[in-house]
Amino acid sequence: MTDTIIFILAGAFATATPLLLAAIGEAVVEKTGVMNLSVEGMMAFAAAVAFGVTHQTGDIVLGFGLAVLASTALSLVFSVLVLGFSANQIVSGLAVGILGLGLSGLAGRHFENLTMIGPGNQSVPVLSDIPLLGPILFQQSVITYLAFAAAFLTWWFLGRTRQGRILKVVGEDPAIAHNLGFAVVRIRLFAIIFGAVMSGIAGAYASTILTPGWSDGLIAGRGWIAVALVVFGTWRPLRIAFGAYLFGALLLGDLAVQAMGFRIPSQIMTSLPYVMTIVVLAAVSRNALLIRLNAPVSLGQNYRPSK
Amino acid sequence: MFKIVRAPLIGAALALSWAGALHAQDPLEISILAPNAIGDVGWDHEIYRGKEVLEKRFGDKVKVAVVDSVGEGPNATRAMNRLVANGTDVLILGGFGHMSDGLTLAKRSPDLKVLHIGGYQNLPNFATFTVRHYQASYLCGMAAGYATQNGQLGVVAAFPLPEVLGILNAYVLGAQSVNPDLKPVKVVWLNAWYDPPRDRAAAESLISQGSDVVYSLFPGTPSAVATAEEKGVYAVTTLSDNSAHAPTKHLCAGQADFGVVYGNVVQSVFDENFEGKDTFAGVTEGAMQVAGLSKDLTDEQRAAIMAKQEEMRAGTFEPFTGPVTNNTGSEAIAAEKVLSSAEIKSMDFLVDGIDAQLNK
Numbered sequence: 001m002t003d004t005i006i007f008i009l010a011g012a013f014a015t016a017t018p019l020l021l022a023a024i025g026e027a028v029v030e031k032t033g034v035m036n037l038s039v040e041g042m043m044a045f046a047a048a049v050a051f052g053v054t055h056q057t058g059d060i061v062l063g064f065g066l067a068v069l070a071s072t073a074l075s076l077v078f079s080v081l082v083l084g085f086s087a088n089q090i091v092s093g094l095a096v097g098i099l100g101l102g103l104s105g106l107a108g109r110h111f112e113n114l115t116m117i118g119p120g121n122q123s124v125p126v127l128s129d130i131p132l133l134g135p136i137l138f139q140q141s142v143i144t145y146l147a148f149a150a151a152f153l154t155w156w157f158l159g160r161t162r163q164g165r166i167l168k169v170v171g172e173d174p175a176i177a178h179n180l181g182f183a184v185v186r187i188r189l190f191a192i193i194f195g196a197v198m199s200g201i202a203g204a205y206a207s208t209i210l211t212p213g214w215s216d217g218l219i220a221g222r223g224w225i226a227v228a229l230v231v232f233g234t235w236r237p238l239r240i241a242f243g244a245y246l247f248g249a250l251l252l253g254d255l256a257v258q259a260m261g262f263r264i265p266s267q268i269m270t271s272l273p274y275v276m277t278i279v280v281l282a283a284v285s286r287n288a289l290l291i292r293l294n295a296p297v298s299l300g301q302n303y304r305p306s307k
Numbered sequence: 308m309f310k311i312v313r314a315p316l317i318g319a320a321l322a323l324s325w326a327g328a329l330h331a332q333d334p335l336e337i338s339i340l341a342p343n344a345i346g347d348v349g350w351d352h353e354i355y356r357g358k359e360v361l362e363k364r365f366g367d368k369v370k371v372a373v374v375d376s377v378g379e380g381p382n383a384t385r386a387m388n389r390l391v392a393n394g395t396d397v398l399i400l401g402g403f404g405h406m407s408d409g410l411t412l413a414k415r416s417p418d419l420k421v422l423h424i425g426g427y428q429n430l431p432n433f434a435t436f437t438v439r440h441y442q443a444s445y446l447c448g449m450a451a452g453y454a455t456q457n458g459q460l461g462v463v464a465a466f467p468l469p470e471v472l473g474i475l476n477a478y479v480l481g482a483q484s485v486n487p488d489l490k491p492v493k494v495v496w497l498n499a500w501y502d503p504p505r506d507r508a509a510a511e512s513l514i515s516q517g518s519d520v521v522y523s524l525f526p527g528t529p530s531a532v533a534t535a536e537e538k539g540v541y542a543v544t545t546l547s548d549n550s551a552h553a554p555t556k557h558l559c560a561g562q563a564d565f566g567v568v569y570g571n572v573v574q575s576v577f578d579e580n581f582e583g584k585d586t587f588a589g590v591t592e593g594a595m596q597v598a599g600l601s602k603d604l605t606d607e608q609r610a611a612i613m614a615k616q617e618e619m620r621a622g623t624f625e626p627f628t629g630p631v632t633n634n635t636g637s638e639a640i641a642a643e644k645v646l647s648s649a650e651i652k653s654m655d656f657l658v659d660g661i662d663a664q665l666n667k
Contacts (some may be wrong), residue, residue, distance in 0.1 A: 008516040011508060105344060105376060113346025115533035116550045177647040211503045216344040216376065218308045220502050255509040258495045259461065259516050266467070266496035 002132070004260055008252050010136045013144050016209060016241075016248030018043070018202040021148045022226035023233070025198025029134040030230060031158065032173040033298035037093030038078055039199050041100020042071040046203030048108035051214035055116055060208055068200035070107075071238050074100050075196030083185050084190075088303040097223075106214070111214045118212035143205045150198070151241035156238065168190065171296030174303035184303055186245045201224070232280060235292040243280070247273055257301025313463060339570075340387055340394040341375040343401035343501075346549035348529055353460040353563050354401040354424070360566025361573060369573065379404025387412055391419055397576055398447060399569060400424065403662035411432065420581050424565065429583045434570045439589025440470070440545055441651065443561030443618050444524075445626040445641040446545045446597045446612050448481025450559040451520040453608045454488065454541050454601065455482075461518025462494045463626055464508040467665055473654045474535065474545065474561075477626040479661055485611070493518060493661035500526030510534040520558060523549075531589050532557070548599040559612075562598035587648045590619040603649065627651060632659040 022039050027034045046067035054063030074096055081092040121139050128138035153206040158164040167187060170177045174184045206222065207214050223246065232241030258266050284290065339358060346629065358371045377383040387398060387405065400409045400423045412419040413421045413433040426435040451460055459474035460482060464471055479492050481573060493516065495509040510521050510531040522543040523531035529552040533563040536553035537543035543559050550557040568588050575581045597616060602607055618624035629640035633656040638644060646654075657663060 003515050007512055011511065015504070015508065078332075083569075109344065112344045113348055113352070113528055115529050117533075117537060206504065211528075211530050213503060213506045213528060213530050213533060215346060215501075215503060217501060218503055220504070251505065252508055252512070255495050255497075255505065256512045256662075259491060259493050259509070260484045261491070264662050267498055270496070270498040290349075291561075 003070050004256050006132065006135050008249055008256050010029055011252045011256075012245055012249035013136075013140050013148075014248070014252050016244040017141070017144045017147045018210060018222055019229060019247060020151060020241055020244035021143075021202035021205065022199045022223060023229040023244060024147075024150050024237055025179055025195035025202075026227055027230045027235050027237060027240055028154060028158075028167070028198075029191045029195035029269070030187045030299055031171045031235060031296055032167055033174060033296050033301060033303070034188050034192060035089045035093060035300045036075070036078060036192060037090060037227065038095075038097035038100055038225050039195075040219055040221070041097030041104070041194065042074050042196055042199040043100075043203035043206065043223045043226075044104035044217075044219045045074060045100040046071040046200040047207035048104040048111070050204030051114075051116075051207040052107060052111050052210050053211075055111055055114060055214075061169060063208055067204035070103075071100075071196045071203065072193055073198030074103075075192050075199075079189050079192050082302060083189055086304055089300050089302065091165070095121065096174065104219075108214045108216060113215050114215070115213035118207075118209050127168045138179045138270045141205070141209050143209060144202065146201075148241060151237045155176065155237040168182055171298055174298055175299075176270050178303070185306060199226075202226070228277065228281075232277065232284065234284060234290055235296070236294060239249060246276070250276055312654040320602075328510070334368055334419050335365075335397060335573065336395050337369055337371045337386075337397045337573065338390040339371065339373045339399040340377055340383060340390075340401055340405060341373060342377060342379050342383065342404070344376045345373070346528075348549050349527070349552065350546060351401065353546055353565050354399075355376070356564075357566035359583060360564070360571050363484075364570045365573060368577070372393075378533050379400075384408040389475075391416055396420065397422065397573060399427075409599075415465045420572075420576050422569065429518065429585060429609055431583045432581070433583050434572060434581070434586070435584075436572075436586035436588060437470070437652070438563045438565070439587060440563065440595065442589045443597050444474045444545070445477040445481035447522070447559035447561055448478035448483075448615055449485050449612050449615065450597075450600060450604060450608070451478070451522065451541070452484065452486035453480035453519050453542055453604055454558055455486065455489070457517060457519055458486065458488045458490045459517045460492045460520050460522065461510075461513030462492060462522040462524055463506060463513065463526065464494055464496055464522075465500050465529045465633045467496055468496060469652060469654045471525060472657065472665075473627075473651050476654065476656075476658045478522060478543075479658050480626055480631070483660055485608075489660060491660055492496045494661060494663040496663075500525070501525075503528045506530040511538070514538045514540055525572045540601075550599040556601075557577070557599045558598055558603075562596050564594050564596070567593045587652070590593045590616055592624060634659050634661050635655060640642065 049070040050067035053066050054060045058179040078096045081087040124138040128134040154242050170187050178184050229243050232243045254269040320660040333659050341354045343351045345351050345355045377386045397420045403425050406426045413430050421433045423435045441516035505532040514550045521535045529549050532549045532552045534541040541558040542553045545561050548560045629644040630642040631640040633639040639656045
């Protein structure tokens with residue numbers, strides 16, 4: 001029983017990691033008023049590149065590096081469309097996302113269904129020996145620590161720093177930000193690249209550490225869950241982290257409860273995370289003020305500074 | 308504009324079809340549709356491997372093309388229509404979702420012969436086939452019964468569908484036949500054909516609760532097998548030999564061979580006696596066998612498994628022979644009764660010794 005609880009609580013961190021990384025990246029992008037719906041495609045392309053490179057060279061750092069470059073390249077295409085040509089953000093995001101999924105199939109063609117042994121988890125000395133808490137909190141992958149650190153840093157950056165406030169002003173009203181002398185387009189570009197880097201790390205983590213292997217469709221909707229988590233967490237990094245962890249625990253709880261042999265129909269357990277998403281989204285939406293306070297006003301609107 | 312272009316095109320088409328008629332020994336054009344990308348193990352890999360079997364068996368008499376990653380939606384429909392328009396004589400459909408559009412196509416093109424893997428509807432020019440996975444599953448169950456140290460088997464299974472239940476039941480019956488001390492078998496339903504991260508998490512979850520043999524039943528990927536290797540427990544799988552993904556811990560795989568069935572159907576096209584019937588091919592036909600048996604099994608154990616396989620080939624042994632009790636305590640198969648193919652395909656119970664329930 002204790003083993004199962006540890007399995008769920010510890011495993012949820014690992015399952016939550018790619019969701020959290022991608023959602024934090026997307027939250028920052030959306031905070032500048034840009035909606036980038038290509039997260040799924042960026043994650044998939046990065047995952048394929050990361051697995052291919054790591055499998056061929058054995059160098060996981062190189063795999064992550066090239067994966068980040070791959071997702072960034074995709075986001076630059078998106079940036080040219082949206083920031084350069086003021087194309088519709090939703091359509092551009094979907095198109096670039098589909099491009100990313102296609103490229104992932106192409107890049108991963110020679111690695112289809114291959115697996116490898118992942119790098120394993122890192123135990124924090126001393127702390128990981130604490131009963132119960134040790135295995136849950138201190139025997140995770142480096143990327144998992146990084147993901148939760150990124151949530152805290154983003155929270156601090158957006159709420160506590162001057163640059164963070166400038167970024168939010170751009171998302172609230174790009175015209176005012178422009179008149180105040182801020183480079184709206186450049187700030188949006190940096191945010192989009194940041195989002196791509198996070199999606200890239202998320203994808204690379206999924207194919208080299210979470211499930212060390214590649215097959216077409218590996219990301220299986222996790223990019224979309226990340227986009228939903230941003231709304232779920234009302235654009236606030238710490239809420240997003242909580243949501244990602246909750247989702248991870250529910251995804252695993254389904255499997256663990258079945259393995260324990262509880263007589264609950266498996267279909268109900270499998271649908272639980274999605275039911276929970278609907279319930280929480282409904283609960284969040286009831287509080288209209290919360291959304292109005294946190295949602296970037298100019299979300300989805302392009303802005304071209306007039307000279 | 309159109310008229311100018313069309314006339315030569317029609318001329319060319321006529322010339323081509325005429326040339327075709329003159330060439331009596333044109334190869335038979337066979338097109339195979341695979342729903343997903345081709346990997347080195349699994350469903351689409353096996354679909355693809357059938358191509359090589361056909362080429363080896365018929366040589367220049369056939370021209371085989373495989374179109375992969377078409378999915379099971381409109382893309383697949385477009386691909387199959389295109390292939391037929393381009394002169395495919397025999398169409399082999401690898402996705403369950405290819406059924407209805409394949410049927411429409413077969414109705415529209417009476418000269419076309421279609422072979423659908425896993426479907427259940429037939430037309431005079433639309434045949435189906437399924438492989439008796441459960442037979443090899445019984446044999447792998449024996450291997451699991453021999454190999455387990457603590458008697459705890461775990462299964463990661465796709466959907467609780469009749470075919471999957473049959474494979475699972477045969478596995479447990481096989482394990483029980485050689486090991487009387489099994490604990491109730493744990494099952495995790497993924498309720499998905501394809502979700503590698505959950506595949507892996509399900510295997511981890513079973514291992515964390517003591518399973519020392521993990522059966523990956525119709526996985527989309529080898530991730531459950533690779534997880535077993537990583538955690539040092541035995542892996543059993545369906546469809547393909549997964550030894551490459553678990554070099555030290557691969558216990559047993561049910562190796563399917565679609566090519567044998569493809570070949571028989573293509574032969575029937577050459578012999579002009581193609582029938583739109585359903586084939587349920589197993590060990591006897593050479594469409595199913597055990598593969599990748601672990602070196603950790605003793606020679607006697609391996610010999611016992613192979614002997615059982617020979618009994619299946621000869622038709623003297625069937626896994627689903629009564630008496631069998633289901634896991635709610637009532638009789639599932641009466642004494643002396645052997646389940647028919649139709650009964651196996653519509654299985655709706657779990658045998659005694661499986662710690663899971665079905666909702667009906």
